[in-house]
Amino acid sequence: MMVEGELLIGGRAMRGNNGTVHATDAASGERMAPAFGGAGMQELDEACRLAWGAFDAYRETAPEQRAAFLERIAENILALGDALIERCMRESGLPRARLEGERGRTVGQLRLFSSVVRAGDFLDVRIDPAQPDRKPLPRSDLRLRQVALGPVAVFGASNFPLAFSVAGGDTAAALAAGCPVVVKAHSAHPGTSEMVGRAVQRAVRECGMPEGTFSLLFDAGREIGQALVADPRIKAVGFTGSRAGGTALMRIAAARPEPIPVYAEMSSINPVVLFPHALAARGVQIAQGFVSSLVLGAGQFCTNPGLVLAVDGQDLDRFIAAASEALAQAPAATMLTPGIRDAYQAGVAALGSHDTVKLEARGKDGGATQARAALFSTDAASFRRERGLREEVFGAASLVVRCANLADMQDLLESMEGQLTAAIHIDDADHADARRMLPTLERRAGRILVNGFGTGVEVSHAMVHGGPYPATSDGRSTSVGSMAIQRFLRPVCYQDLPAALLPPALQPDNPMQVTRLVDGVVVPA
Amino acid sequence: MMVEGELLIGGRAMRGNNGTVHATDAASGERMAPAFGGAGMQELDEACRLAWGAFDAYRETAPEQRAAFLERIAENILALGDALIERCMRESGLPRARLEGERGRTVGQLRLFSSVVRAGDFLDVRIDPAQPDRKPLPRSDLRLRQVALGPVAVFGASNFPLAFSVAGGDTAAALAAGCPVVVKAHSAHPGTSEMVGRAVQRAVRECGMPEGTFSLLFDAGREIGQALVADPRIKAVGFTGSRAGGTALMRIAAARPEPIPVYAEMSSINPVVLFPHALAARGVQIAQGFVSSLVLGAGQFCTNPGLVLAVDGQDLDRFIAAASEALAQAPAATMLTPGIRDAYQAGVAALGSHDTVKLEARGKDGGATQARAALFSTDAASFRRERGLREEVFGAASLVVRCANLADMQDLLESMEGQLTAAIHIDDADHADARRMLPTLERRAGRILVNGFGTGVEVSHAMVHGGPYPATSDGRSTSVGSMAIQRFLRPVCYQDLPAALLPPALQPDNPMQVTRLVDGVVVPA
Structure with a gap:
């Protein structure tokens, strides 16, 4: 039995006791088994504690390790086979061909981010070498890379139960960036969510990633989702849904002692x-x-x-x-x-x-x-x-x-x-x-x-699925395509660090073979 | 007489009637002439109207034009000669050598952004060519570039009357990105602000930039600065100052019908x-x-x-x-x-x-x-x-x-x-x-x-002058160095545009000679 109605907290599966969520057969309106136990504050706290504990180790995993992890998630989703499609068809009312296509897109998305991690350009490495003899003042050695923001809260979307949900675009981008992810499952497809969640959880274990790299929560109301955004260990939010829902999360994030970015994709009439x-x-x-x-x-x-x-x-x-x-x-x-x-x-x-x-x-x-x-x-x-x-x-x-x-x-x-x-x-x-x-x-x-229409969003490097408010909460970002990794990064500058202490991407002999901007000039790997 | 106490609204200089601002001689505490008339809502509205009117034309100026404009601002500041340094010494209490150094930094900053505009890498051009024969669905031609966010409100800092004020880092980055700028002058150095503002205003005219590319306002209280952040034609804010001041602007920006990014550099004990x-x-x-x-x-x-x-x-x-x-x-x-x-x-x-x-x-x-x-x-x-x-x-x-x-x-x-x-x-x-x-x-x-100290911030490509909240309002950004241009940009994707309608940076023959990411591979100019 692959759908148990359980929360996935790090490496464990457990039953939540804070209310229940039921899937509804979209076509018939009938309630589906099993009942999903909603997470309480204790499970939320545990998921965030594990995510925070995983963060430093996960963000510094080698590109090859992290890329392989993303690929393993894709493989594990495919290995769920037709059971996933059938559960998802019932929960979403979407037809088989669409969901098979969406599964392909989900897997493709994970593989795209895998290639992005391997290429390393997202690190945006910049090096301004020291100029000890410069007058009137010498210049220090300055090296910049992008680092992961921190654990990310992802809210699954109703309308893409695979491609923008538990292992969808935001999750893939956050994991690629080096951020652990805590997903708040959409209650419209909890069974699909749990199946995919178990595929991710399995990949974490199989690839030896830190336990807290991924957790999945069900929320019988709204309190757990809101508390997740307010949790001090969460450093960014990805959301796809209504304007009311997105702006509610924006308000919570802005009111925190430490405000955090919310990437909410909300409404558009195109x-x-x-x-x-x-x-x-x-x-x-x-x-x-x-x-x-x-x-x-x-x-x-x-x-x-x-x-x-x-x-x-x-x-x-x-x-x-x-x-x-x-x-x-x-x-x-x-x-x-x-x-x-x-x-x-x-x-x-x-x-x-x-x-x-x-x-x-x-x-x-x-x-x-x-x-x-x-x-x-x-x-x-x-x-x-x-x-x-x-x-x-x-x-x-x-x-x-x-x-x-x-x-x-x-x-x-x-x-x-x-x-x-x-x-x-x-x-x-x-x-x-x-x-x-x-x-x-x-x-x-x-x-x-x-001479086309906006439906059919290509997952590629030049895609922008974003736009000025209120299409999204932050028009400087995209939720689809490889550029989405940037939303979960921030720059850090390292001044005069001895080579032995520099992260690999910044070391003098470029062991990661990444493109660098050296004194303002692009130097390909 | 170079200091008249006037607002600079687009191409005009005019006296504000909404209270007055006086400079104080920092050493003696004496009030200095002239009185600066504070802007009222009408002048604010006019500055924003002009900035909005200038935006589409200014953001599409050719790189060479915009680069020359930034250089002209630098030249015009230098042409103010010792009068600027002397006024600034009295208003700020800072010694001559420091201010001459800061002027050099200000000019260097403008020239750095001039080179960034010429290089064009900030456009982050990405091209995914069409694949008409792809199965099951063909791929459209997708091209991405960064475009300017819109008119930017810049709040001058007290502690860098030249390098982080009227023509300082935020202004240089915004102008480089293609954003018109409306500066709210810091009341600690209004004369310095007006002199530099006139140098910018002159450069706008000399280089044939749209009139609304730059305006300078004095505010006898706080209402005009706050109204500036609330104005619907302003699309981003740059601020350096206190935590109370920065968070106040963050709240105003978040409460707008269309929230906008605020880049506030606020407090740090380093x-x-x-x-x-x-x-x-x-x-x-x-x-x-x-x-x-x-x-x-x-x-x-x-x-x-x-x-x-x-x-x-x-x-x-x-x-x-x-x-x-x-x-x-x-x-x-x-x-x-x-x-x-x-x-x-x-x-x-x-x-x-x-x-x-x-x-x-x-x-x-x-x-x-x-x-x-x-x-x-x-x-x-x-x-x-x-x-x-x-x-x-x-x-x-x-x-x-x-x-x-x-x-x-x-x-x-x-x-x-x-x-x-x-x-x-x-x-x-x-x-x-x-x-x-x-x-x-x-x-x-x-x-x-x-083995160094944080004072002495290099203006270069690998610098990060930013950091997690509350050091800044947005740790994903830097206010110093060439990467600061990114804070005033957002991505736009162009799908299947005929070559005749593509912006130059995206045209097939790469007339701007910019580095591009083609199908995920970096292709230098």
């Missing part, structure tokens, strides 16, 4: 901007791509296209007609949890209740337990006036805004909050107009796409 | 750790170096050695005796302002009032308007118990703590708050002990020095 020539030439085709992106995974992506801006006219009418036609064929879908479905339906009802908002289409009806896609339209003046139209409706709902002209579109974009993505659809003849809009998009979004 | 062999072999010599560092600039450095830890015994007695002898010869000194002097004297009195603290030595007496250096000692148990002994006394005061053994020293360090620097004094025979202490030092400080 504007899609249709430029006139592209709309005229390819409106129907764009509409089909748009609806495919909108309904993918029941719309449960942070990068779901929740807003379309275009100049009013016949071309836009044709786009809306084609999108409506495609949307009407979209099957009803099970959402991740009954709560998410209810929130989606309430959001759709709220959108539809505006006098100035027109319902253009609904997806197929699947009964009360299933969510139907929805497409609305409004005009720019109404969108400008009614702030409620800008709120994310998490799920397959989108709003088309009929704008007067390009300047009106740009003005609306200027008035919007920070976004994860902004997509523009352009033909060559739109380039000049698009160029004028780019500065606005750069200030408003973390990723700008041309 | 522990100096004397290891047994070094203390036995070189105690007298270390004591002399220690006192030189302690009394430098009347102790008014963030990196001033305010705490010494060593194992109790005859070697430490000899160290204290030698330090006391040297300190007794230290001349009394004018401090930056009467307020700073009063706070110093109150801090010294508070230290001396502890039953468990022994006054070891005072510097020479210079009368009521001058500050005298002070050296105290205590034991580890008292230091552990009385938290007041850990508070920074800004000025030439330090406390020696007699520890039981090395483990006691390390335990004390573990219990301390974040620090800018930590210095260890070691001989070869101390290496093994020092190695055990390094992990603690890495977690507690931004810079670790061997």
Whole structure:
């Protein structure tokens, strides 16, 4: 039996006594076995104590050791086989193909960070050699590297039960950076969480990592998650979820005697901007791509296209007609949890209740337990006036805004909050107009796409899955891609240390073979 | 007349009507002419409006243009000649040689950032080329660069009227990153601020930069500085000053509808750790170096050695005796302002009032308007118990703590708050002990020095002038050195942009000749 309902505290598994968490079969709404015992303050304290105790040793593990550990986690997840997929399907309502893909992404993410650890460039080594004869004052020998921040609290996301949960992006980045991780499992998929948690726990043991490198907590309420963020041994937080949840954690972190960074990925409506020539030439085709992106995974992506801006006219009418036609064929879908479905339906009802908002289409009806896609339209003046139209409706709902002209579109974009993505659809003849809009998009979004949609986030070196507040709590960072390792690091300068005391990355003969900035010049390994 | 008491709002100079600020002759305490009119909300609004208006154009200036602009600021500061030094001497009480050195550092800092802008590595360009044939899904073309955060509010520091004030480190880093700057001048040196501000304003005009690239405000109270941090067009804050001041700005920034990063450099007592062999072999010599560092600039450095830890015994007695002898010869000194002097004297009195603290030595007496250096000692148990002994006394005061053994020293360090620097004094025979202490030092400080003192902060690539809270508000950053440019940047990813729309740094033929990470591999320019 792989799912016991137990907390994983360092090397041990134990039953929590602070309330219970139950998984719900997303499709049927039925409660699933087993019950998961919620962690109490004692288990939280123990997880943090172990993480703190592991920190100094774990952060100085050799790159090869740490890389092998990340790979072992990936292998152990794969070794869970179909049992993981089946548990996850029931808990999340997501289909097999999606979850198999997501497992691939999770494993790929761990392997990417493994390669990043091996390459060592994340250490950002800088060396300014001593200049003993410099006048009027000699220069000391100065060497800089990045070190791990400390134990990290990771909050699993509901919508990526594998790729952004127990061994997901934040965990992989934190472990790669040298930070022990304490995960607060998302209560929507506790069984998936425990299975993956055991895979990580096993990897810790198999690779000889310090025991406290990883712990997994269930929380029957909110108190343990909040206490985790407040714990003095936790030095950073990774979170993916709602704006209310993210800002609550930000407040706790800011109020600590020692404030810590919170990387919360919270909400985004991901504007899609249709430029006139592209709309005229390819409106129907764009509409089909748009609806495919909108309904993918029941719309449960942070990068779901929740807003379309275009100049009013016949071309836009044709786009809306084609999108409506495609949307009407979209099957009803099970959402991740009954709560998410209810929130989606309430959001759709709220959108539809505006006098100035027109319902253009609904997806197929699947009964009360299933969510139907929805497409609305409004005009720019109404969108400008009614702030409620800008709120994310998490799920397959989108709003088309009929704008007067390009300047009106740009003005609306200027008035919007920070976004994860902004997509523009352009033909060559739109380039000049698009160029004028780019500065606005750069200030408003973390990723700008041309002739595509934000869903499908590549896990690579140049990816940014981030963006200005409130898309995230900290627009200087990304949660996806290899650059995410930077969020869990800080620089330390070593002045005049004898070679014998220098960390390997900074030693004169470069034993780690890392790229270095020497007197301001990049010297590859 | 170069000092008119005027605000500099973009290209204009104007008199503020919201109260007045007067400079005080630091040595005599006399009020100096002219009166500086404080900015009101209208001038603040105008400065922010101009900065926001300048932002898109300024951040996309070509590297050569921006580099030349930074160099021109340096030239214009030098062109102020001796008038600047003389005004600054009177306002700050700092001696000519120090201020000439600081001017050199200020100019050098601007030139360093000029070279950083030209090199372009700060853009952190990453390219993951498209893989149209990849299975199961093709990969898009992904390109990442860093872009400027937005207009930055800079609060000048009292203790570096040139190098960390109007055209100091934060301003140079922000301008290099592509951020317009609105400076709130420190009221301790308004004339110096205006002179340097006019040099920057002139450079903006001479180099054809957008008008709003720079503004300078005086604030007769605190309201304008606070409103500046709250202004929605300001996207980051640089501050050097007190913990009370820094945390106040942090609270304002966190409470905004859109929270923004605050880089506040606040307080540090910079522990100096004397290891047994070094203390036995070189105690007298270390004591002399220690006192030189302690009394430098009347102790008014963030990196001033305010705490010494060593194992109790005859070697430490000899160290204290030698330090006391040297300190007794230290001349009394004018401090930056009467307020700073009063706070110093109150801090010294508070230290001396502890039953468990022994006054070891005072510097020479210079009368009521001058500050005298002070050296105290205590034991580890008292230091552990009385938290007041850990508070920074800004000025030439330090406390020696007699520890039981090395483990006691390390335990004390573990219990301390974040620090800018930590210095260890070691001989070869101390290496093994020092190695055990390094992990603690890495977690507690931004810079670790061997056989030196933290005063004298090199402006270079490998410098970290930062550290865990409360040394700074954000230990992930440095305020000195070329890495400081990163604090004013955020990443943006461009997906499938046609070459014609890509910013130059990301174009296929690399016209800016910058180092790039291509598919995870460093490719130098």
